[in-house]
Amino acid sequence: KLTMSKNAVKSRHRSKExxxxxxxxxxxxxxxxxxxxxxxxxxxxxxxxxxxxxxxLLNTVRQELDKPQNVRSHRECQQVxxxxxxxxxxxxxxxxxxxxxxxxxxxxxxILSVLTLHPELNYYQGYHDICITFLLACGPDLSLLLVxxxxxxxxxxxxxxxxxxxxxxxxxxxxILNKSNPELVEYIAKSEVGTTFAxxxxxxxxxxxxxxxxxxxxxxxxxxxxxxxxxxYFAAQIVLLNSSQIMTGECxxxxxxxxxxxxxxxPTLPLEYLISKSSDSFILFPPSSLxxxxxxxxxxxxxxxxxxxxxxxxxxxxxxxxLRRRGIYPDDKLPKKQEAPVVSLKQSYWNASxxxxxxxxxxxxxxxxxxxxxxxxxxxxLLVLP
Amino acid sequence: xxxxxxxxxxxxxxxxxxxxxxxxxxxxEFGTRIIEVxxxxxxxxxxxxxxxxxxxxxxxxxYRGAAGALMVxxxxxxxxxxxxxxxxTDARNLTNPNTVKFSINKYTITGEQYxxxxxxxxxxxxxxxxxxxxxxxxxxxxGNTGTSPVPLESSTRTAGVLSLEDILSLxxxxxxxxSGEEDVIFLIGxxxxxxxxxxxxxxEAKQFxxxxx
Numbered sequence: 001k002l003t004m005s006k007n008a009v010k011s012r013h014r015s016k017e018x019x020x021x022x023x024x025x026x027x028x029x030x031x032x033x034x035x036x037x038x039x040x041x042x043x044x045x046x047x048x049x050x051x052x053x054x055x056x057l058l059n060t061v062r063q064e065l066d067k068p069q070n071v072r073s074h075r076e077c078q079q080v081x082x083x084x085x086x087x088x089x090x091x092x093x094x095x096x097x098x099x100x101x102x103x104x105x106x107x108x109x110x111i112l113s114v115l116t117l118h119p120e121l122n123y124y125q126g127y128h129d130i131c132i133t134f135l136l137a138c139g140p141d142l143s144l145l146l147v148x149x150x151x152x153x154x155x156x157x158x159x160x161x162x163x164x165x166x167x168x169x170x171x172x173x174x175x176i177l178n179k180s181n182p183e184l185v186e187y188i189a190k191s192e193v194g195t196t197f198a199x200x201x202x203x204x205x206x207x208x209x210x211x212x213x214x215x216x217x218x219x220x221x222x223x224x225x226x227x228x229x230x231x232x233y234f235a236a237q238i239v240l241l242n243s244s245q246i247m248t249g250e251c252x253x254x255x256x257x258x259x260x261x262x263x264x265x266x267p268t269l270p271l272e273y274l275i276s277k278s279s280d281s282f283i284l285f286p287p288s289s290l291x292x293x294x295x296x297x298x299x300x301x302x303x304x305x306x307x308x309x310x311x312x313x314x315x316x317x318x319x320x321x322x323l324r325r326r327g328i329y330p331d332d333k334l335p336k337k338q339e340a341p342v343v344s345l346k347q348s349y350w351n352a353s354x355x356x357x358x359x360x361x362x363x364x365x366x367x368x369x370x371x372x373x374x375x376x377x378x379x380x381x382l383l384v385l386p
Numbered sequence: 387x388x389x390x391x392x393x394x395x396x397x398x399x400x401x402x403x404x405x406x407x408x409x410x411x412x413x414x415e416f417g418t419r420i421i422e423v424x425x426x427x428x429x430x431x432x433x434x435x436x437x438x439x440x441x442x443x444x445x446x447x448x449y450r451g452a453a454g455a456l457m458v459x460x461x462x463x464x465x466x467x468x469x470x471x472x473x474x475t476d477a478r479n480l481t482n483p484n485t486v487k488f489s490i491n492k493y494t495i496t497g498e499q500y501x502x503x504x505x506x507x508x509x510x511x512x513x514x515x516x517x518x519x520x521x522x523x524x525x526x527x528x529g530n531t532g533t534s535p536v537p538l539e540s541s542t543r544t545a546g547v548l549s550l551e552d553i554l555s556l557x558x559x560x561x562x563x564x565s566g567e568e569d570v571i572f573l574i575g576x577x578x579x580x581x582x583x584x585x586x587x588x589x590e591a592k593q594f595x596x597x598x599x
Contacts, residue, residue: 079438082389088407125388125410125438163443196444200412208412254431258416 013045020049024056031056035225039279041272043221047137050217054138057224058153060145067144071112076123080115083128084108090132092213106140107131114148121151121159129204130155133216154228158203166203168294169232170195175293176236179285184243191251197260198235205231209264215271222275229287233278238264241274387466388437390458391576396434411436414448442476449480454571459591461575462583467591470573474598477571 020037023030034053037044044050055061071077084104091100110131115121130150134143157165173195178185200208205223207216223230239246242263249255393415394408400417415434420427433452435445449455455477459466573595575586 079388083410086389086407086409089409122440124440125436126412161440163440167444194447196413196447199444204412254416254418257414258418261416 013042016040016042017045017049020044020053024052029056029061038221038225039275041276043218047217050221051138051142054146054220054224055142058146058149060149063145063149065117065145065148068113068116071109071116074112074116076115077108077112080108080111080123080128083125084111087128087132090129090207091136103135107135110135110140110143110147113144114151117148118152121156122161124158124203126200126204126208127151127155127159129207133205133207133213133220136213137217137220150224154223155203157228166199167195169229170198170202171294172229172232172287172290173198173236173239175290176233176281176285177239178293179290180236180240180281181243184240184247187247187251188256191253191256193253193256193260197257198232198239201235201238201264202231206234206264210269211265211267215269218271219275222278226279227282227287230278230282233282234274235264236281237274237277238269240277241270387459387463387469390437390460390463390466392437392456392458393434395456395458395574395576396432399432410438413441414445446476446480449477452477456572456574458574458576459586460577461586462577462580464585467575467586467594470594471598474571 016037020034023033023037026033034056038053038057044053055063074080084107087104087107088100091103095103107128111123111128115123131143131147134147134150137143138146151159157169160166174185174188177188205216206219210216210219219234223234239260242259245263246256246259388410391408393411394405396415396417397403397405397408400419411434413436417432417434418429419432420429422428433448435441435448457470457473457477459470461467573591575588575591
């Protein structure tokens with residue numbers, strides 16, 4: 001039986017691979033289709049495919065970058081070296097030591113190159129975790145193109161001079177949780193645990209907490225195809241998955257913090273299930289429908305709200321035409337009744353703006369759309385939240 | 387500051403093992419150890435904060451309610467020592483001033499100073515049980531040498547296992563603490579085995595500790 005199911009998986013992967021290659025051969029390349037494949041179970045399957053598809057997901061195809069010179073004289077060089085030099089555990093254990101040294105050298109150059117190309121970007125601890133993922137999957141040259149694009153888009157807010165934007169994005173977690181499990185949110189609030197436990201998840205795209213490089217790569221397939229806020233939706237699903245453990249025991253900050261902190265580190269984390277649930281939750285509760293609650297939480301809990309909530313929301317909100325409810329889990333218990341109006345509103349809005357969205361989804365998708373969504377988002381926001 | 391060995395110290399305290407290639411900390415991590423003191427079991431919680439400056443805004447909220455603090459610098463990097471006063475300011479300002487009378491007690495601890503330290507007639511322990519019960523704090527090496535810490539007694543080098551129980555016994559003779567409301571801050575000069583690359587002397591670190599109470 002086991003052999004049979006293994007064979008079934010193999011043949012499914014073979015046909016998926018063929019379909020991906022077909023989408024790549026289309027003129028023009030079918031990027032929407034590639035996104036679907038990247039989100040669907042098992043993602044892009046292997047790094048040969050990733051090296052071909054990721055550039056389309058980030059719209060770096062046929063782009064060229066002049067490699068900057070003298071990157072080691074960058075002001076952050078010492079700091080980057082400190083982190084790179086102790087990053088050994090992130091590399092596959094079977095790699096010979098001199099290969100790891102070589103990769104670490106490439107890693108330093110990769111990071112400093114992007115920082116040199118974009119003086120407005122600030123290095124943060126954890127950024128190098130993301131860079132390692134790309135380096136291992138795509139090699140140094142392609143990684144520079146991809147990480148360069150990623151840094152000025154998906155990761156841009158994390159690379160501000162301060163963490164204000166990052167903290168704000170973290171607060172989206174609470175309203176997402178609240179839609180599915182208000183009791184849990186009440187418990188978390190009572191424990192005063194905050195949202196810091198998820199900061200490493202968010203700013204490293206989970207490469208800091210997942211042990212397995214192939215899991216990280218599969219998750220990147222998903223995130224690269226989605227709205228930059230998707231890692232937060234994913235975080236919410238991890239928390240929801242562990243809700244009973246969180247709520248069993250004393251409602252005390254350090255205990256709850258520890259449970260939450262460790263919840264993403266379980267070796268048996270059901271990635272595909274979480275990806276599916278995150279997609280569902282994004283469709284049902286798009287960022288615009290959460291913005292107000294997130295802002296409220298931010299104000300209540302931090303009191304130093306120097307950040308323009310509205311601008312952030314507008315920047316991140318996107319009509320992602322690819323993301324659809326995958327519905328591969330029959331036991332899916334989404335509260336359909338309650339969300340129905342939101343979905344229909346969203347859907348109808350999407351239909352109206354679909355042409356525009358499709359036109360740009362061939363570009364960086366989510367992120368590029370965002371710039372053009374500044375105009376229409378506010379109205380939509382009001383529509384959904386009377 | 388980043389890379390001084392905070393997480394490595396915590397790991398040794400909770401796991402009793404040296405961790406080579408100890409990775410960076412993002413945000414705040416957390417470790418516990420249950421220790422028995424005078425027949426009472428006490429759960430010690432240690433919050434391990436990220437060292438990079440930009441995380442400070444995030445980690446600050448975890449100072450609240452602390453019974454004590456360990457401030458760590460790297461004896462081979464002067465910049466990490468120079469930043470101590472700003473960390474100290476945070477530690478003073480962010481713990482709860484209403485319930486805690488904050489007094490700074492001092493130790494610059496590296497393996498080599500172990501014996502010296504025992505002779506310091508210091509003002510240390512009051513009733514800070516959670517800190518008193520730190521049974522042993524291994525001052526270790528991280529990074530360059532990659533060597534494991536060696537108990538002081540068996541080592542001619544400076545890395546050593548430091549028994550804080552010895553400090554505890556010092557504390558028992560201390561009669562200058564009055565109210566039992568004092569927090570304790572340790573100053574730890576880490577990476578004592580890298581003495582050849584030493585950039586901060588014990589004397590100046592001790593002076594810093596003295597100047598700050």
